[in-house]
Amino acid sequence: MNDTSTREPGRTGVWFVGARGSVATTAVAGAAAVGAGLVPPVGMVAELDEFADAGLPPVDGLVFGGHDVTDTPLPKRAEQLAAAGVFPPALLSGVEAALRAADREIRPGARPAPDRPQREAAEALTADIVSFRDRHGLDQVVVVNVSSTEPPAAPHPAHHGLTALEAALADTPHVLPTSSLYAYAALRADCGYVDFTPSPGIRLPALRELAALRGLPYAGSDGKTGETLVRTALGPMFAHRGLRVRSWSGTNLLGGGDGATLADPEAALSKNTSKRSGLTAILGDQVEGLTHIDYVPSMGELKTAWDHIAFEGFLGTPMTLQFTWQGVDSALAAPLVLDLARFLARARGDGATGPQEQLSFFFKDPVRADGSPAEHRLVTQFETLRAWYSGDGR
């Protein structure tokens, strides 16, 4: 691919880091179900009327592959998810062929090799993606990270510049955290990149430099699917009405693999920082309150969040708002992942490079070009997205 003068994104592949996880599995199954007309495209932003003329690659034309370190077959994983309520079991038979096809395109993920330079692992990953693109005759591939959340990255001098990074990778085993290794491999394979997790990924300056050098677009990070989605819808209400939020407290209860990962305080730290940033941007930094993430295994794929907001009205009158959100994370994330692949592919078709701020709508902690404050207000983010893809906002 890569004649960026064309406005058509072309035939598009989606390569998942974490391809056997619940989000990727649901995305593959859902793309097949929606593509075949088995279900309406509920939850898919790209299918809204506002984007009917945006020139996005069609959902039924996407080709899937990816990396993963586990080996549960996708059809088996889909059965588990259906039993857990992520989608109706009745859909399984209609999407099984698509799941098998994607399953054949999943390659073993990166595992630490303690005594080998990390570049070797990177090159193997890159080769997997290039082979996928070539074998399917794709115009472009978008790499989307939907693997488990990592702890914040241990600092390394080579993270700050591309030259130092290339040198370090050439002779050191542990330079990049795993999520960033995948991002590096994606860029080397000439792919746009989306970080759907709060992991370090492409955020290291050296990787951003590489993306700029190669003229590749990227977006992230941390998909805004539940509590934070509601927070960035509600937060502006207080700000724009001049109501003074005194405290905003939250408790999240979740089982599933994500819950187990976030029960690790280190990983939770990444998540909490990411979750809090939107509130601070909208309401300022004087708001009290903690956000808990509790691992409750019996909750399975269901996530419940309770938020309590104490605020002051006119003349100091105390008031409160509480909300309880009961959602299924994978079913919320999967359509957004498909959206992101399509929106990023389209942007690349238009020659966009670097951080794609018009995709802030999808993220808890949007990457942006410089240190300016990100827009976190949900409706404003949507209007930016809409305008960009209608050609008004660029």
Added chain:
Amino acid sequence: MNDTSTREPGRTGVWFVGARGSVATTAVAGAAAVGAGLVPPVGMVAELDEFADAGLPPVDGLVFGGHDVTDTPLPKRAEQLAAAGVFPPALLSGVEAALRAADREIRPGARPAPDRPQREAAEALTADIVSFRDRHGLDQVVVVNVSSTEPPAAPHPAHHGLTALEAALADTPHVLPTSSLYAYAALRADCGYVDFTPSPGIRLPALRELAALRGLPYAGSDGKTGETLVRTALGPMFAHRGLRVRSWSGTNLLGGGDGATLADPEAALSKNTSKRSGLTAILGDQVEGLTHIDYVPSMGELKTAWDHIAFEGFLGTPMTLQFTWQGVDSALAAPLVLDLARFLARARGDGATGPQEQLSFFFKDPVRADGSPAEHRLVTQFETLRAWYSGDGR
């Protein structure tokens, strides 16, 4: 007044219909408290940084008067409200002089006179407002309706055109519902007009014709203070994410005078229609669910609303969001009433006439120039307001 070529709104009076009610009383007390620096301007939109250069009349320059059919002195009413938790009792001494001053400017409201043409009542109301303006040397007066909600108006042929209306008023006792009689009197006194209730008020075509004829601005209706405020903040989240809302149900518990009024099913009908319109505009008309308003006397001035939203995500996965809002209606409404008087005065200073759509941010059911769908999304309404008063949006 009324050299509309100046951009300064000038010295501004606020005339309340329902001047002894809890909203007006809190507004007068609050304007004094904020004006004197006793409390910060929490809850006042006009005091946000976004409007620092908008040329609004200052809050401490507003002069208050109004009509009411009861005769409880404002200082007494303020004591009752403080005891009920609407504002801190410690504020009372600092605002007593202001309450007394406003109290002296309250005149008896319109009472049905079964055997006199309704024009006589209108002329008496108009004369009260003109006298208030003259005695205080005001550049303009904004009339704001904060009286109790009326039932939907009984249709009358004279509602449809100004000529027929004037003729009917000249010889018939019952032509206009009370709220519309006040609106008529306000326009005849050459005043801008704000409907903070869902009552018919200025919405009758004949009155809109009169406002156009006289070049007067108006805004309304039904202040968006609680449940509906939250609904128009949350609704776009579902719409923009493509999530399919199946049902949106609500229950409001409230005591106080408003609760007693709305316990009347006829009056509640006005309110419910108004409350529902925002949801339908944002989410379409396929959403199931009722909205209840329960009169619970022991709740006093506190209003509690619970909303339950059932929605479908990707592949039909069922999810829910619930919220509970606990607010004090008068403390939410009072600063908005002051905001509206100031924003409308400013608009008039700029020569604006007719329905002021840029003020939709404040209303459940915004009046507009024609039959086009109103914008109900809260953040979008705010951006329109901001742009208009910075000169960008006109």
Added chain:
Amino acid sequence: MNDTSTREPGRTGVWFVGARGSVATTAVAGAAAVGAGLVPPVGMVAELDEFADAGLPPVDGLVFGGHDVTDTPLPKRAEQLAAAGVFPPALLSGVEAALRAADREIRPGARPAPDRPQREAAEALTADIVSFRDRHGLDQVVVVNVSSTEPPAAPHPAHHGLTALEAALADTPHVLPTSSLYAYAALRADCGYVDFTPSPGIRLPALRELAALRGLPYAGSDGKTGETLVRTALGPMFAHRGLRVRSWSGTNLLGGGDGATLADPEAALSKNTSKRSGLTAILGDQVEGLTHIDYVPSMGELKTAWDHIAFEGFLGTPMTLQFTWQGVDSALAAPLVLDLARFLARARGDGATGPQEQLSFFFKDPVRADGSPAEHRLVTQFETLRAWYSGDGR
């Protein structure tokens, strides 16, 4: 059967009025699943340790039949319920045989015959039950009403005494409401009777007289499965701590057949009266607040109830408690229906006759021997149940 000197309840049949409804279908499926050890007996009171020695008929020995006016086969109905989330679809194959067996024992229910004396309909119903008992060689049959809620009964002089009733039935088409006609038929078939609905059923004095005459036990009415269950658990907390409840408001959202029935204001009246009685008994009659039942078709079998309780503590300090209950009514009711059949059968084996007050634990509006106030506190009801079946409480 009917040698009441034995303490063994004997081989027991359960005859459902409303045998193709969701409660009866779930009960039949569940009895089979629990009986076969496919699932643990969650939700079944009779299987608690406290009743291990109570001599109840075993769940896997129950034989099912019943009346219904619809003809959807039970296996089909079970499939619908499984798809709606009432129980896991994986259970279906294991209980299909049991569903088919019960299906063969369902007879057409009573339909109004405008020009025939009502006794004819009663005799046909009685004959169905007797035939069921004889063909299966059962020691006794318990008739359980799980059909749709009726409106309050139109008064009729013959309701007040058995002699008048028998005379009226002999020559009048419309004497008894349908639920009472079934109760009459059950008693004439020499069966104990359980009213799981708030319908008039056996509550008419003439029918209670018939039960006494024939020495038959009965229990009811209106199964306590959701909001009221929680209310009678929480209510005593306020009463016993001397906390003054000012208002208790509730909103129920439900779809399904029951929701549609209760959308009829007449039927809802039966329900609301029944729902409120427990609160009044526990907290007195000074508690403000309404209880709404909203029909929201898209909720399907799920029922959500929100309750808001405003109370005063020491020195008048205002406080609140809110709860949200999300349950599946049929899955809550079905095990209780099985419990009741077993507990009533056991009581009859012991020679108990008339209203079985020890079963108050199961009902919103417990029938009792005389006009004395019913015990509504849940834990006290449980202790009474436990004591009775351990022999201590009689």
Added chain:
Amino acid sequence: MNDTSTREPGRTGVWFVGARGSVATTAVAGAAAVGAGLVPPVGMVAELDEFADAGLPPVDGLVFGGHDVTDTPLPKRAEQLAAAGVFPPALLSGVEAALRAADREIRPGARPAPDRPQREAAEALTADIVSFRDRHGLDQVVVVNVSSTEPPAAPHPAHHGLTALEAALADTPHVLPTSSLYAYAALRADCGYVDFTPSPGIRLPALRELAALRGLPYAGSDGKTGETLVRTALGPMFAHRGLRVRSWSGTNLLGGGDGATLADPEAALSKNTSKRSGLTAILGDQVEGLTHIDYVPSMGELKTAWDHIAFEGFLGTPMTLQFTWQGVDSALAAPLVLDLARFLARARGDGATGPQEQLSFFFKDPVRADGSPAEHRLVTQFETLRAWYSGDGR
């Protein structure tokens, strides 16, 4: 005093450990207000009809004193609490005399003296209490610990027996944690003792031995005022209906002094252990879920708790119950503290000694005579209390 043959508790003093805290201040103010008939006795268990003939000392006959390490005058403290919403400011003038009288009876509390045997501190505390009793001619004094929660006690060999304890106190500065030092001093002053906190207090075996030796009654620990109160009301509902609770999660938001104390993870550990014990006793130990206590300073005296309970019904159907409790801890605790003093005084009048299990109704973690499981079900605890004080339950 101490002719235990009389059934009259006699003239009773209440000695608070933490006498200037919010609970003690509210108790003193409230006893005066209720005693003078200014407010009804809402929230006072001892004033329920059930205890009208129990021979409790009247609330207006109680005499108050205590220890504290701070020196804010009680009338000042009461003003602060009234401003924070714990009770109405209008009550202040009517209770000021009572607050002043109690203030005169407050003595400096125990402070660590690093180089003096701890017995010296104990003797000074005992002397304060004895002097109070003598000067007021009281028949008995009940000592009630309402001071801040301590962390779990550091183990010390002398905690296990009275002989070793007396020896250690005679020559060692740090033997007992502060709460236990007060309990020791109370017993040496011949007083009954109530632990309203989860601090170690009287629970050390050596102190229980001392109480037995001196024939003194005691009760505790950790007043059941909010979330745990609701939990022990709701928990039995699940247990008695055979519903399987999978997880019970809770988040508490509170400001005030108690919030700051519990922000210390060590102190919170005492609290959490105490909070959890009731659930485990009622539902078994297989229930997942955490309980958070968040310090949110701006919440002031208000405490909000949200609990989420996920449970299984028949055939494994998942359901949930959530509740939100909004209470004022001091206003919940104060009347119970008065109740406990009166119930314990009455028990002592009857010659009761050792742990008073009939008072379990008031506590999260009831002390009892031996290792047998405590009764945590709220209604059952109430019935035990009622029966004991009517003479049936002993």
